[in-house]
Amino acid sequence: MAQKIAPDSTASVPGISEKANILVVDDRPENLLAMEALLSMLGQNIVTARSGEEALRHVLAMDFAVILLDVRMPDMDGFETAALIRERPRSKDTPIIFITAALKNEDNIFKGYAAGAVDYIIKPVVPDILRSKVLIFVDLALKNAELRRLNERLEFQTAALAAANKELEAFSYSVSHDLRAPLRGIDGFSSMLARLYADKLDERGKELLERLQASSDKMARLIDDLLKLSRMSRKEIKSESVDLSALASSILQRLSLGEPDRGVKLVVADGLAAEGDRGLLGILLENLLSNAWKFTSKRPKARIEFGTTRRSGKKVFFVRDDGAGFDMAVVGKLFIPFQRLHAASEFPGTGIGLATAQRIVARHGGRIWAEAEVGKGATIFFTLQGPANG
Ligand SMILES: Nc1ncnc2c1ncn2[C@@H]1O[C@H](COP(=O)(O)OP(=O)(O)O)[C@@H](O)[C@H]1O
Numbered sequence: 001m002a003q004k005i006a007p008d009s010t011a012s013v014p015g016i017s018e019k020a021n022i023l024v025v026d027d028r029p030e031n032l033l034a035m036e037a038l039l040s041m042l043g044q045n046i047v048t049a050r051s052g053e054e055a056l057r058h059v060l061a062m063d064f065a066v067i068l069l070d071v072r073m074p075d076m077d078g079f080e081t082a083a084l085i086r087e088r089p090r091s092k093d094t095p096i097i098f099i100t101a102a103l104k105n106e107d108n109i110f111k112g113y114a115a116g117a118v119d120y121i122i123k124p125v126v127p128d129i130l131r132s133k134v135l136i137f138v139d140l141a142l143k144n145a146e147l148r149r150l151n152e153r154l155e156f157q158t159a160a161l162a163a164a165n166k167e168l169e170a171f172s173y174s175v176s177h178d179l180r181a182p183l184r185g186i187d188g189f190s191s192m193l194a195r196l197y198a199d200k201l202d203e204r205g206k207e208l209l210e211r212l213q214a215s216s217d218k219m220a221r222l223i224d225d226l227l228k229l230s231r232m233s234r235k236e237i238k239s240e241s242v243d244l245s246a247l248a249s250s251i252l253q254r255l256s257l258g259e260p261d262r263g264v265k266l267v268v269a270d271g272l273a274a275e276g277d278r279g280l281l282g283i284l285l286e287n288l289l290s291n292a293w294k295f296t297s298k299r300p301k302a303r304i305e306f307g308t309t310r311r312s313g314k315k316v317f318f319v320r321d322d323g324a325g326f327d328m329a330v331v332g333k334l335f336i337p338f339q340r341l342h343a344a345s346e347f348p349g350t351g352i353g354l355a356t357a358q359r360i361v362a363r364h365g366g367r368i369w370a371e372a373e374v375g376k377g378a379t380i381f382f383t384l385q386g387p388a389n390g
């Protein structure tokens with residue numbers, strides 16, 4: 001036997017119906033009919049109940065934008081019904097509008113309900129007032145439903161992205177790992193060749209062999225960097241309060257000790273701290289500051305600064321130098337692994353530093369970007385998410 005399906009049976013299924021559900025509760029059929037007629041022009045899904053018990057059954061089965069509740073009903077009155085509606089988790093926040101004959105004695109009772117979730121209308125019902133009150137809650141419910149849908153989609157996309165990223169990381173990790181073995185072979189055999197057959201090779205042969213070894217060294221460095229980069233994204237974040245000023249100062253001090261003859265003015269703002277992973281934030285600053293140090297190396301006098309500024313009300317950290325800079329037309333390549341904007345003959349490096357920096361910042365929920373001018377210097381800005389980092 002075919003089951004009779006109520007026209008509103010899909011109304012509470014999310015994503016199928018764009019309509020909001022309105023529950024009207026009144027013991028008198030003629031009142032229910034009148035209310036239905038009044039509300040029909042709102043184009044929503046109207047469900048009726050002739051008693052508190054019936055209302056509770058509906059409330060268990062579906063979500064309502066608003067419940068219109070007659071106060072005077074035999075058996076269970078409107079207030080008792082409302083109290084039970086509030087006890088159900090699904091309907092504990094559903095707005096209720098009481099329909100009452102007079103306010104005199106019920107005044108206090110209304111005050112007992114949480115503001116915003118409750119309203120009342122005095123009989124005889126004025127159609128426009130009823131409709132405009134109901135419409136407010138209908139709008140709210142539809143907007144909430146839309147928000148929920150968007151949120152769900154976002155959550156889904158975020159999860160998909162995280163899975164794809166993880167896969168990619170695992171892939172690049174295993175590829176770089178697997179590349180090491182044959183590379184060790186090339187390195188080992190070319191060393192043997194150099195050692196055992198040195199007297200049989202002429203100058204040209206020796207030179208080619210040296211080049212071969214230099215290339216294999218370079219590849220070993222690239223693989224190490226690639227592994228470091230993939231570890232960066234896999235490493236678990238341990239959040240704590242980190243003194244970035246102290247961290248930056250000690251990194252700069254170490255750089256200065258390595259090249260004591262360089263005339264670089266170092267400016268580190270006092271008291272800069274952030275919530276984050278101490279190890280990763282150290283690597284972040286190390287990469288940015290050693291870039292600043294490297295790309296100012298052709299200047300007799302240079303200035304490197306670590307500080308903060310504000311952009312659209314948010315705290316932004318920056319590392320600024322007045323070195324070689326770069327052309328903003330190619331800034332898009334800056335954070336891509338192994339992409340370099342300067343020739344290795346001019347400034348050495350493998351091009352993994354800023355890619356690493358970007359991953360660290362991303363793992364802290366922040367953003368990183370750059371401003372630069374050829375010959376004038378570069379500034380790398382970054383933000384970090386977190387309560388103390390705003
Ligand atoms: N402070 C800076 N000034 C000028 N160019 C920079 C600066 N920092 C980074 N760059 C450019 O971005 C490229 C990528 O930087 P990075 O990933 O750290 O690689 P590396 O330092 O190994 O060259 C650099 O090769 C350089 O062209």
Ligand SMILES: [Mg+2]
Binds near residue numbers: 290291349
């Ligand atoms: Mg670098």
